[in-house]
Amino acid sequence: MVTSDSPTPSHDAMREAAESHLRALAGDSARLREDQWTAIRALAADRRRALVVQRTGWGKSAVYFVATALRRAEGAGPTVIISPLLALMRNQIAAAERAGIRARTINSSNLTDWEETYADIAAGGVDVLLVSPERLNNPDFRDRVLPSLAAGAGLVVIDEAHCVSDWGHDFRPDYRRIRTLLRELPEGVPVLATTATANERVTRDVAEQLDAGGDALVLRGPLERESLHLSVVDLPDGSSRWSWLAQHLADLPGSGIIYTLTVSAAEETAAFLAESGYEVRSYTGRTEPEERRQAEDDLLDNKVKALVATSALGMGFDKPDLGFVVHLGAPQSPISYYQQVGRAGRGVRRAEAILLPGREDREIWAYFAGLSFPPEETVRQTLGALEAADGPLSLPRLETLVDLGRTRLEQMLKVLDVDGAVRRVRGGWTATGNPWSYDAERYRAVAEAREREQRAMLDYIAHTGCRMEFLRRQLDDPEAAPCGRCDGCTGRRPPTEVDPERRRAAAAHLDRPGVPVAPRRQWPTGMSRLGVDASGKIPESLRAEEGRALARFTDLGWGTELRRLLAPDAPDAPVDDRVFRALVEVLAAWPWERRPVGVVAMPSSTRPVMVTDLASRIAQVGRLAPIGSLEYAAPVGPRRHNSAQRLASVWHALTLGDRVRASLAEVPGPVLLVDDHTDTGWSLAVASRLLREAGAPAVLPLVLASAG
Missing domain, CATH: 1.10.10.10 (Winged helix-like DNA-binding domain superfamily/Winged helix DNA-binding domain)
Structure with missing residues (x-):
């Protein structure tokens, strides 16, 4: 391996070699920008640590691939790239292979390839190794592979480096372990950190973590995106936004991404647009890995009009001709928004970035906070x-x-x-x-910074001036200036009118009631420590059947109404006729094997009137036997946050009264178990166990809202 005092080629010869490697990577017409060359020279010639803060599409990956080729030509070890997403890894490997750079990856989806990869590294057959930040603290990888890998690395790259800083919009604790890795690198191993979304505070923080001695080279460029046309379409409700999207999606250039704030919103929106005749796919953290890869490929090949995605499709997805990014709901910060719209327009002259904010956005932000x-x-x-x-x-x-x-x-x-x-x-x-x-002051300051970002996002929505300038100022870009392209600069705003027929279709889809509620199948581990005699699988004879909820709290349609209805400060009162009719529709569409014969209510310390009335009305309309309500034999205590704690609290508190036991004996058959909402699912699981032990052949949970 080349050491820090090994001879290096002259700068002119190195520049010529760098240009040659760039052409292999990006085509015969490609030429290095001066700031790209500055970064490459700092890494390959001076063996420095550098932070590059440049807009998306600037060519940050070209810097580390060209520097890799130069370092490998000198006999240095492989480049280690710490990269956050599998989508990024796949794109980067494809780009590297086109340039003749042999790249491999170690991640949770290719476990069977690890040993072969380690052997190839040892044999010198790997130029670039991409690893996820989570892998850095996997005990096997950290103790067995990382020390030798760090000792033999020719270059270390930290991609999306804003994740290192807890001041950043997308802080990830795993990224902070990189500091330990950097401290243990041999002298003379260059390090490159890159990001497109870091304001001045984050830039300083990352630079300090990169080099505590203060010698890191920081290259920060203007963040203008000349192809992006930013606009906001502010509509009154979910059905208006859906119908606007269905009406105008075909007019947007090429193919693109529609971002939503929640998994359920992505899945619902994709289903509605598919019903409206569009080729779309959903892409979320719940999507299976193979389905994700296929969805990415379909978008890259323009086989779909759009992927409807959460932030799971974000950093690293590289499609130069992506024609639009639409946000159905506003992200929590302008910086995060800038990053996501930056997916579009890298290789085309015009791309649309349209924000459709929702009235429920702030409630979703509050949940994540x-x-x-x-x-x-x-x-x-x-x-x-x-x-x-x-x-x-x-x-x-x-x-x-x-x-x-x-x-x-x-x-x-x-x-x-x-x-x-x-x-x-x-x-x-x-x-x-x-x-x-406990650094209480820092944690409080970070929380306050998040609140300021949320207020700034609301200011962006209401902004009447240049939107790109607004975003660039949020990122402390000293060259921020009016773009001349956005709706604020031109006065040309997208139409807000929606076709009445499309709006009716959207409203009908949003108003469709009913989502499954999966039963708990396994008791949490270690419950004996909490005095609960439950372990392993829940026997089928004591388990609930699959239940139903009117909607999820995160749903775009009923979810908004249920969040208000079941808010902590909402009054305890019977649900109105509209909500009740929707719940009856859920019952009518429920494909149960055996029709229930009775109704049991869950006890409630916060909404006893609502739950009791709901069970009574369901019994009347369904001509079912009113069996009564379970009881709390002991205080259930405050709401618990995890499965073990929640199960213990309800296990010791929930009981069947004599009346319910007697009624179950008189009404043999399945029973509906009614509650206002379910979160962890353990209250329903314990209640179902008690009812099954008392003779109910099946328990069918029915709730207004579910958390998942």
Whole structure:
């Protein structure tokens, strides 16, 4: 391997070689920009650490592929690219192979290829290795592969480097482990960090993490996107936005992406547009990996008009001729919005970026804001549990000791891992015993920064001036100026009129009631520690059947109404006739094997009037036996956030009264179990177990709203 004091070619010869590699990568007419060459020279000749903040489409990948080719020609080891998404990895590998660069990837979808990849690296047959940030703390990879890989690397690249900073719009705790990797690199290994979406504060933070000595080269360019035409279409409700989309989608250039804020919104919108005659696919975190790849390929090949996607399709998806990006709902920050619209117009003269904000956007932002770093008491409780354990604790075992949902618990542990307070090992997590302090001031400041970003997004929607200038100023671009293309600059705004027939079709689709509620099939791990005698699979003889909800809280149609109806400050009152009729439609369309013969209500400490009245009216309209209500034998306590804690609270509190037991004996047959909403599903699971043990041959849960 070449060391930091090995001879390097002259700058002129290196520039000529760099231009040659670029032509192999991007075509015979390609030429390096001066700032691209500055970055390449800093890496390949000076072996420096550099941060490149440049707009999407600028050519950041060309910098690290050309630098890789130059370093490999000198005999250096492979380039390690830390990259966030599988879509990015696939695109980057294809680009590298076109330039004769041998690239491989290690990620969760190609487990069977890992050993072969390690052998190829050892044999010198790999020029570029792409890994996900999550892989850096996989115990096997971290302890077995990473040390030798870091020691032999010719170049390290951190793509989408804004994720390193918790001030960034898309902070990811796994990215902060990169600091540890950088500290352990041998002297003279160059490092490149790249991003298109970092304001001045994030840029400083990333640069400091890149090189604590302050010697990192920072190349920050203007963020103008000359092909993008930005506009906002503000419509009153979901059916208006859907009908506008169905009416105007065909007029948008080429193929593109329609972003939504939630998984259910993406799936619903894709279904509606397909019914309207469009070739579209949904793309979310719930989409199977093979379906994702096929959807990406279909969009790349223009076989679909659009992918209707969540942010799962974001960083790294590269389609130069993407003609439009439409947002059905506003992201939480202008910076995130700039990044997503930047997918469009890289290789075409004109691309449309249209925002269709929703009245429910702020409610969805508020939900995601609830996933912030937990309070100090919860963190200390977690550290105490790990310190008291006689070995590693898995996430399911920790859930019996700490009242946090799985995702939030794991995110917290990742931050503590980076801070040195815990460590991920085989079998789970352990405490290191290292001192750790709760940086309350920083966490509060980050939360306040998120609130400012949300207010700025609302300002963008209401803005009457240049939209591109607004976005560039949010990113602290010193060259921000009016673009002359957006609806604010030209005064030409997209039409807001919608065809009445399309609007009726959209409203009918949105008003379709009914979504499945999957039953719980497995008890959480370690429940004996909470005094609950339940483990393994839930026997079919004690399990609920698949239930039904009127809608999900995140749905575009009924979801909006149910969020208001079931809000914490909403009054406890019977549902109105419209909601009740929709619930009756759900019952009418339910393909149960055996018709229910009775109705049981769940007890409710917050909405007893609503739930009891709902069960009574369903019994009347369906001519079903009113069996009564379950009871709480003990206080159920505050709402719990994870499965183990929630199950324990209802297990010890929920009971069947004598009246319900007697009624079940008199009315043999399936029963409907009625509640206002379901979140974790454990209240319904425990109630179903009790009813099945008391003789009910089947339990069919029916709720107004489900969380998932």
